[in-house]
Amino acid sequence: MSRSCELTGKGVQSGNNVSHANNKTKRRFLPNLCSVTLISDALGQRFRLRVSAAALRSVEHRGGLDAFLLKAEENELSMRARLLRRQIAKKTAAAAA
Numbered sequence: 001m002s003r004s005c006e007l008t009g010k011g012v013q014s015g016n017n018v019s020h021a022n023n024k025t026k027r028r029f030l031p032n033l034c035s036v037t038l039i040s041d042a043l044g045q046r047f048r049l050r051v052s053a054a055a056l057r058s059v060e061h062r063g064g065l066d067a068f069l070l071k072a073e074e075n076e077l078s079m080r081a082r083l084l085r086r087q088i089a090k091k092t093a094a095a096a097a
Contacts, residue, residue: 003030005052006078007059007068038065040084042091047084066092 004011010031016024032053037046041064051059059068069077069085070092077085 003033004078005031005033005055006049006081007051007055007072007076009076009078010052010054040065040088042066042088042095043084049081 002011012031013029015027015029017027018024033050034053034056035048035050036056037048038051038059039046047065059065062068062071065084066088069081069088072081072085074082074085
């Protein structure tokens with residue numbers, strides 16, 4: 001399983017540990033990933049996703065999983081999230097019509 005957020009695409013970054021003597025050694029900055037269950041209001045289902053803590057705050061700020069996915073760019077999302085986005089868009093379009 002890759003260490004990247006399924007909703008925002010945030011992944012591992014690399015950099016240096018810098019000592020007091022200015023020696024540099026490579027290190028990795030890992031994203032703060034949490035396994036959470038998010039509920040889709042449009043589909044009426046629960047989905048288990050691995051998202052970063054920052055993405056979780058963004059989901060709450062935008063008003064839930066449905067609103068977040070509909071506003072998100074498709075190229076940032078994981079394949080599972082893209083499929084969810086399409087299902088939610090289809091369901092909301094059918095409900096509006």
